[in-house]
Amino acid sequence: MAVILKISFVVLIGFILMMLLKAGKKYKDFIEHYKKAVGLPFMAPYSFEFLDTFSLIEKFYKQIANIQQKMISLYGTKDATNQTRAFLAQIISLTTLAVLATLLIGIMQPNDTSGAIAMGILTLLIPFVLVKNLDTKERNRRMAIIHELPEFLNKLILLINAGETAQKAFIRCTLAKADFVDKSPLYYELAETVTKIENNLPFSEALNQLSKKCAIQEMSVFTTTLLLNYRKGGEQLVHSLKELSTTLWGKRKAQTQMKGEEASSKMVFPLIMIFGVVMVIVGYPALAMF
Numbered sequence: 001m002a003v004i005l006k007i008s009f010v011v012l013i014g015f016i017l018m019m020l021l022k023a024g025k026k027y028k029d030f031i032e033h034y035k036k037a038v039g040l041p042f043m044a045p046y047s048f049e050f051l052d053t054f055s056l057i058e059k060f061y062k063q064i065a066n067i068q069q070k071m072i073s074l075y076g077t078k079d080a081t082n083q084t085r086a087f088l089a090q091i092i093s094l095t096t097l098a099v100l101a102t103l104l105i106g107i108m109q110p111n112d113t114s115g116a117i118a119m120g121i122l123t124l125l126i127p128f129v130l131v132k133n134l135d136t137k138e139r140n141r142r143m144a145i146i147h148e149l150p151e152f153l154n155k156l157i158l159l160i161n162a163g164e165t166a167q168k169a170f171i172r173c174t175l176a177k178a179d180f181v182d183k184s185p186l187y188y189e190l191a192e193t194v195t196k197i198e199n200n201l202p203f204s205e206a207l208n209q210l211s212k213k214c215a216i217q218e219m220s221v222f223t224t225t226l227l228l229n230y231r232k233g234g235e236q237l238v239h240s241l242k243e244l245s246t247t248l249w250g251k252r253k254a255q256t257q258m259k260g261e262e263a264s265s266k267m268v269f270p271l272i273m274i275f276g277v278v279m280v281i282v283g284y285p286a287l288a289m290f
Helices: 003-021 027-031 043-053 059-077 078-107 114-161 166-175 184-197 203-214 215-230 234-288
Strands: none
Touching: 003 043, 003 078, 027 043, 027 078, 043 078, 043 184, 059 078, 059 203, 078 114, 078 234, 114 166, 114 234, 166 203, 166 215, 184 203, 184 215, 203 215, 215 234
């Protein structure tokens, strides 16, 4: 068994080196640009060469389409393909290193297979954990947008009531939070939309692109309401926006309650552990007497 593990380890190392040599500097610029998404830059050339040599994206497109959709939601249509490639490269890099670690543990501990088995299980879990983390990122982004949208809408209503046009009010509300662009998913998307408007893209088209980029029902309702009424303006627009604002504040309240319930449920297990420790401390003197 140890001999098989050693041969497998050497073969895998040889395969990695071969792929690295074949890749050369082909992916250097891409890796430099997507360094954070790639995760392990030193393994990235191997992973990208592995992806391209075996045409994994084309062969498993149906399975990868779900990841692609999440990348569209997180990074937009233009950057989604590259982000998907970087994410897949990260999975390949981590999985390959985990396989190497599994083989190495098996070689170093020939009489104890528990470590190798545990590492093997961890290796199988890596892709699922990374995809789950991607789901969490998308969920957090969606919740952040829903949480901030009612405030933005209230400011928009105030400016329209004060006599501003819908387009100018939209731009002013966005630019007022320019310092929060990097911290807020909503204002990041709004800032990109304002840039498009300033570059002479029609307001209606910019809002349609915003709706598609966010891929959230609440944002779609907001942009649709604004587009249907902004040409008419006046009381009808304000009335429609106020109704939407009431709905969004209700959703924000429900979201806050859900977060509170999740936080409470996470505290249950630590409290049980603390209670168990206290019971042992209190009961130990009595048990020690017997």
